[in-house]
Amino acid sequence: MLEIRGLSAAIEDKPILQGIDLTVPQGEVHAIMGPNGSGKSTLAYVLSGRDDYAVTAGSVTFDGRDLLAMAPEERAAAGLFLAFQYPVELPGVGNANFLRTALNALRRSRGDSELDAVQFLRLARAETKRLAMPEDMLRRNVNVGFSGGEKKRNEVLQMAILRPRLAILDETDSGLDIDALRIVADGVNALRGPDFSALVITHYQRLLEYIVPDRVHVLAGGRIVRSGGPELAHELEAKGYAGMLTEAA
Amino acid sequence: MSAATQTLDTVQSVTQSGYKWGWETEIEMDLAPKGLNEDIIRLISSRKEEPAWLLEWRLKAFAGWQQMTEPHWARVEHAPIDYQDLHYYAAPKRKPGPKSLDEVDPELLRTYEKLGIPLKERAILAGVDPASIEGGSQVAVDAVFDSVSVATTFRETLKKAGVIFCPISEAVRDHPELVQQYLGTVVPTSDNFFAALNSAVFTDGSFVYVPKGVRCPMELSTYFRINARSTGQFERTLIIADAGAYVSYLEGCTAPMRDENQLHAAVVELVTHDDAQIKYSTVQNWYPGDAEGRGGIYNFVTKRGACRGARSKISWTQVETGSAITWKYPSCVLHGDDSVGEFYSVAVTNNRQQADTGTKMVHIGKRTKSTIVSKGISAGRSNNTYRGLVRVLPQAAGARNHTQCDSLLIGDCCGAHTVPYIESRNPTAKVEHEATTSKIADDQMFYCRQRGLTEEDAVNLIVNGFCKEVLKELPMEFAVEAQKLLAVSLEGSVG
Numbered sequence: 001m002l003e004i005r006g007l008s009a010a011i012e013d014k015p016i017l018q019g020i021d022l023t024v025p026q027g028e029v030h031a032i033m034g035p036n037g038s039g040k041s042t043l044a045y046v047l048s049g050r051d052d053y054a055v056t057a058g059s060v061t062f063d064g065r066d067l068l069a070m071a072p073e074e075r076a077a078a079g080l081f082l083a084f085q086y087p088v089e090l091p092g093v094g095n096a097n098f099l100r101t102a103l104n105a106l107r108r109s110r111g112d113s114e115l116d117a118v119q120f121l122r123l124a125r126a127e128t129k130r131l132a133m134p135e136d137m138l139r140r141n142v143n144v145g146f147s148g149g150e151k152k153r154n155e156v157l158q159m160a161i162l163r164p165r166l167a168i169l170d171e172t173d174s175g176l177d178i179d180a181l182r183i184v185a186d187g188v189n190a191l192r193g194p195d196f197s198a199l200v201i202t203h204y205q206r207l208l209e210y211i212v213p214d215r216v217h218v219l220a221g222g223r224i225v226r227s228g229g230p231e232l233a234h235e236l237e238a239k240g241y242a243g244m245l246t247e248a249a
Numbered sequence: 250m251s252a253a254t255q256t257l258d259t260v261q262s263v264t265q266s267g268y269k270w271g272w273e274t275e276i277e278m279d280l281a282p283k284g285l286n287e288d289i290i291r292l293i294s295s296r297k298e299e300p301a302w303l304l305e306w307r308l309k310a311f312a313g314w315q316q317m318t319e320p321h322w323a324r325v326e327h328a329p330i331d332y333q334d335l336h337y338y339a340a341p342k343r344k345p346g347p348k349s350l351d352e353v354d355p356e357l358l359r360t361y362e363k364l365g366i367p368l369k370e371r372a373i374l375a376g377v378d379p380a381s382i383e384g385g386s387q388v389a390v391d392a393v394f395d396s397v398s399v400a401t402t403f404r405e406t407l408k409k410a411g412v413i414f415c416p417i418s419e420a421v422r423d424h425p426e427l428v429q430q431y432l433g434t435v436v437p438t439s440d441n442f443f444a445a446l447n448s449a450v451f452t453d454g455s456f457v458y459v460p461k462g463v464r465c466p467m468e469l470s471t472y473f474r475i476n477a478r479s480t481g482q483f484e485r486t487l488i489i490a491d492a493g494a495y496v497s498y499l500e501g502c503t504a505p506m507r508d509e510n511q512l513h514a515a516v517v518e519l520v521t522h523d524d525a526q527i528k529y530s531t532v533q534n535w536y537p538g539d540a541e542g543r544g545g546i547y548n549f550v551t552k553r554g555a556c557r558g559a560r561s562k563i564s565w566t567q568v569e570t571g572s573a574i575t576w577k578y579p580s581c582v583l584h585g586d587d588s589v590g591e592f593y594s595v596a597v598t599n600n601r602q603q604a605d606t607g608t609k610m611v612h613i614g615k616r617t618k619s620t621i622v623s624k625g626i627s628a629g630r631s632n633n634t635y636r637g638l639v640r641v642l643p644q645a646a647g648a649r650n651h652t653q654c655d656s657l658l659i660g661d662c663c664g665a666h667t668v669p670y671i672e673s674r675n676p677t678a679k680v681e682h683e684a685t686t687s688k689i690a691d692d693q694m695f696y697c698r699q700r701g702l703t704e705e706d707a708v709n710l711i712v713n714g715f716c717k718e719v720l721k722e723l724p725m726e727f728a729v730e731a732q733k734l735l736a737v738s739l740e741g742s743v744g
Binding site for chain 2: 048049050051052071072073075076077081082084087088089090091092093097098099101102103105106109141158162
């Protein structure tokens with residue numbers, strides 16, 4: 001479903017990604033781990049189409065389509081979702097209004113009928129309840145005045161409502177206490193199935209105890225230096241990045 | 250190219266095509282010769298069959314105006330205005346002040362229909378029982394076409410409630426005592442250059458009187474349309490809410506697209522007595538000129554309300570999207586103890602538009618309160634200035650003001666400026682001022698687009714969010730119109 005071949009990218013002429021090869025088959029959850037500055041967030045932004053980054057080499061296909069040629073909103077319409085590491089505040093924009101506008105934009109682009117306010121609220125309330133989030137989350141302005149944990153949970157709520165085919169979670173676990181971490185993990189696990197894939201970017205192994213990945217990749221210096229099963233995360237935890245990178249070198 | 254740059258391009262691509270009210274009505278006009286002198290003023294006065302006192306009042310204003318010079322303290326620039334090169338009177342060739350819609354030129358009715366203004370009193374005039382069509386959201390409309398009022402709807406229903414709503418020229422004839430008692434008492438003829446000019450040559454506008462204890466049964470609305478070439482529009486509106494009365498009044502404006510600049514210099518006076526309340530809402534969409542700044546309306550307007558009675562309240566809400574130049578400071582003079590003044594404003598400027606707008610809150614009575622919320626949105630190469638005065642006089646013990654001025658920039662060729670003047674002469678008064686300036690950030694745009702919104706939808710959502718505090722003050726029907734207008738003003742592809 002997601003095929004990354006020799007992907008290199010730079011920001012302001014500074015190379016960050018240096019030839020990434022990665023395949024995420026449909027229905028699988030892959031984890032990307034790596035030390036700070038290894039290029040994890042850059043990968044997430046390049047895949048979702050943020051234009052501060054210049055792709056200097058390589059290709060990315062998503063369901064056989066050239067992902068890099070698509071505008072961010074086209075990628076979203078194709079089913080790609082990014083849970084932001086730092087979710088953005090939109091003052092004055094109600095969460096429910098924002099989500100309904102987004103959901104209807106996606107539905108329109110897929111030729112589905114739009115949901116009216118009543119239909120949408122029924123759906124949104126059910127998802128809010130399922131994720132054990134307070135209902136006033138929908139009434140509040142997008143991420144305004146949210147705590148760090150609330151922002152991350154709001155990302156998961158959006159994901160649950162927008163139902164992506166591929167979710168990229170960019171350090172969604174950072175800054176979360178153990179209860180919030182469980183909620184986030186439950187949100188992802190609830191979506192798991194043959195039509196859902198995920199790329200879980202994390203610094204720590206902790207999240208992967210709750211979201212057990214099919215594959216784990218270690219990113220360092222802009223390249224994937226090792227790939228393996230879930231046990232790779234445990235090995236990393238034991239040896240630390242420094243230990244593993246020495247071995248890999 | 251960054252998201253903001255793309256947005257900027259989108260915004261800059263707005264040209265005349267975005268202004269969908271720019272057509273012209275072919276109609277035979279009665280035009281006064283160009284130029285301004287005592288004879289022209291006498292002509293206007295006689296066309297309107299005015300009493301002698303009003304002609305004298307006009308001539309006095311004109312004499313004062315001749316001694317005055319055009320003000321240049323605002324942050325706007327324009328070529329010199331030739332006041333002798335304008336027609337000061339333009340009326341569709343028909344007897345002004347028709348008694349019913351049937352007497353109105355059908356071409357005019359079609360004009361207002363095309364503008365989406367419901368002059369739907371036809372049914373009532375045709376003898377349908379008013380009770381059967383009442384309820385729901387009714388709006389009584391006074392339509393002003395160039396210099397004259399062409400139709401006022403729902404008069405009978407209003408009359409039953411004791412509310413007077415008619416063209417001011419008619420009020421001069423039918424209710425001279427009221428007009429004479431209040432006209433020029435809030436904005437004196439000598440107030441400023443444009444107010445003096447208006448006093449000399451005003452041609453029409455709306456008059457509202459709500460008697461003691463009456464809550465006006467429907468929204469009142471005036472729709473202003475400039476049509477004729479080389480004309481100025483100088484309307485005069487006077488609204489009086491007697492003790493305990495309430496009225497909500499809406500004002501909308503459009504004009505054809507032309508490559509000449511047209512002058513609009515209106516005066517609006519509001520008076521509230523004890524416990525009375527006036528809510529005055531404006532959606533101003535005069536033609537803003539094209540992308541290069543050719544044409545557009547020069548909007549030099551004086552709006553002021555006097556809270557004369559205790560516990561009375563005047564609330565101004567404005568959405569300003571049009572005009573090449575906006576020079577406008579709807580103000581409140583808070584005489585009555587515990588009286589309240591409010592100003593909620595959204596001003597959008599795009600392309601080469603210039604807006605210098607804000608308010609004045611003058612606290613005189615004890616415990617008077619005022620609230621100012623101003624949202625300025627600048628795009629293209631426009632300049633948007635908030636200019637506001639809060640003045641607390643020595644006797645205004647316990648006066649309070651809260652001012653919040655927020656500016657939103659789209660792109661980096663536009664300007665936002667905040668010029669607050671605060672004069673407090675009572676130590677017990679509390680005056681607060683907050684101001685912010687922000688840009689639509691790249692990360693906000695990217696966040697929205699990642700969720701599937703197009704750039705235009707994203708700008709729309711962010712701008713509407715930014716203006717929410719003000720838009721929620723508008724009556725429902727107007728709020729919807731205003732939201733659409735914001736989209737059109739900023740986006741180009743819509744409309």
